[in-house]
Amino acid sequence: MGKPGETPGSSSWREDLMDKLASAFALLGLSRFAAEVYLKLLENGPMSLSGLSESLGVKISQAHLYLRELIAHGLVEVSYGKPNLYKAVSPNVLESLVEEKIASLRTSVIKRLDQLYQETLRRGRQAEKERLIYILRNWASFTSRVAEVVDAASTDLVVCGDMLFVEKMLSAIEEKERSGVNTYVLVYEVPGIPVDVSRLAGLSRVKRYVSGDLLVIADSSIAAIAQRRYGPYRSPAYGLIVEEPVIIDYIQQDFFSRWFKGVTIREDPVRTPAKFTIFRLALYEIRRLIKSGCKPEVHIYGTWVKSGLECEVKGIAVDVVFDSTPGIAQLVIDTPEGRLTVGAQDAIIEDIAAHEVHVRCV
Structure with missing residues (x-):
């Protein structure tokens, strides 16, 4: 063509x-x-x-x-x-020969390269190397990395984008939902890319907002983000792959702010037991569970704020506090040792800084 x-x-x-x-x-x-x-x-x-x-x-x-x-x-x-x-x-014969060659390359080269890549990642995790931000200046490569980020999600997955962006990964998001991953999709309309609500019917939690970035975050550990500035017919000049936890936390806070204000298309209750790495979404769902009459038992994995020592704490969630003026987002739990407050990984005034929250109704 x-x-x-x-x-x-x-x-x-x-x-x-x-x-x-x-x-x-x-x-x-x-x-x-x-x-x-x-x-x-x-x-x-x-x-x-x-x-x-x-x-x-x-x-x-x-x-x-x-x-x-x-x-x-x-x-x-x-x-x-x-x-x-x-x-x-005929061109059909040429096509079959090219596809056969690509399949051969996938087996003989790409799979071996992936083995090498996974081994490099493993060594990197063991060495706890400094987390970085990477720039991809090829849109096709960036969208392939977006697919990898979606595939990496095992606990929670947030997606934000216009309809064109979301549709590219729609089947993968739906598959993640079926596997038990908590997914949250925020879609917005830009000129030339209308939102088709009927195409989103397979998603459990999806909202509509007035604007946003092209964004995917998996398990609070890796994010892919870009901005579509010039409408549907011009791809972004670059995208970012973010592994730095502090930056990911800021991006997640921005996503949550938009999610909180978004217009609901569909929002099914979270199925318990459930686990979260995105603390504000955990609070959001725990508050919904409390309002529904559920008695949420939570298992907090994190660190004590005062000592910095790792901890695991179980308790019953009795209150959720969202106060945007001082920027407080915390969970209040009753434990056998007394009442405790839980914040996100950057917690200062709470008792515990959580990096993962497990929830079930009792």
Whole structure:
């Protein structure tokens, strides 16, 4: 397919097609000129060697060399006679050969590279390297990384974006929900990309807001974020992959603020037992459970604020405090040792700074 506005058969249309065809031929280990020979035969039908060389403006020996290469790769058929006639195979045959090559590369190269990549990640986690922010300046690569972030979610997943962005990962989000991951989707409308509520019917928790970023966060440990500034027909120039916990916490606070103010499309109660790494969403759901008559038992994994020592505390949630003026978001729990307050990982005034909250109704 050519670029928008180009007429099939025009010189610019053919040039664009030739560029893409050359990329496909490169996967097969063939040169751009081999792609030119194939395209010439496809355009003209069966041709003799002399007719082909004349049409291409090259010597007969050169045309014959590339024909032999294309025949060996199964891209040209030969009808023997006087003279021999050469014919390009159909694009469907070319497609199957390219797909076969990609599948082979996936097995022989990509899987091995992934093994190496996973081993690098494992060593990095063991060494507790400094968390970073990475920039991706290719939109296709960024959207592939977004898919990886969605796939990485095992506890909770938040997604924010326009309909075009959300739809790309819709089936993956729905699959995460079925596997027990708590998912929260915030969708907004931009000119040229209307919100289609019917397409979101498979989601348990989805709201609509007036604006936002293109955002995915998995388990409070990794985020992918970009901004669509120029409407649907121009992809963002870059995207960020964020592993730094402090930055992720700020991004999550912004998401929660929008979620709290958003217009509900669908908001099913969270199924218990449930666990959360996003503290404010845990508070939000615990408050809903309390209002529904549930008696939420919570299991807090975190650190004591005063000592900095790790802790695990069980108790019954009796109150949830949201006060935006001083910026307080805390959980009040009754334990056998007394009443305690729980805050997020950056807690200062609370007793416990939580990094994970488990909830069940008793």
